[in-house]
Amino acid sequence: MSTQQIALFVAAGVSIWVYMDAKKNNYSTPMSIGWMLGVFMLMIVFLPFYLIVKAKRAKHPVMSTACEHCSKVYFGSPNYCPHCGYLVRKV
Ligand SMILES: [Zn+2]
Incomplete structure (x- = not known):
């Protein structure tokens, strides 16, 4: 397995986790898919952003x-x- 393949594998895994987590947090399906695609394509930006939003929602x-x-x-x-x-x- 090359490094690129591993990176893709990890990105896919994290994206699926974000999708399932978003669904669990009452996001609509299109919103969850949006989060999933965002994390898959730009994880460095969307993953921290998702976690911040998640923490904020948990407080309220x-x-x-x-x-x-x-x-x-x-x-x-x-x-x-x-x-x-x-x-x-x-x-
Ligand atoms: Zn009543």
Whole structure:
């Protein structure tokens, strides 16, 4: 195996890891593929960038809010409370 082949092999492995990790972190499929291609072609730029974004997202997990009607906690920012159907999004 030549050095180039090894480098390609490593790049492919890391790209696949980034793709799977992005999917796990709620990125859409096109976004995950974008990350994967970016890392594969320009790992020196995209891999640190991906890890920084990942760390930032980890610090701000999906927001949880208590419904003001039934006081149960829901996640994200839906229009209606998933527990009681109360309109929670202020338009
Ligand atoms: Zn509710």
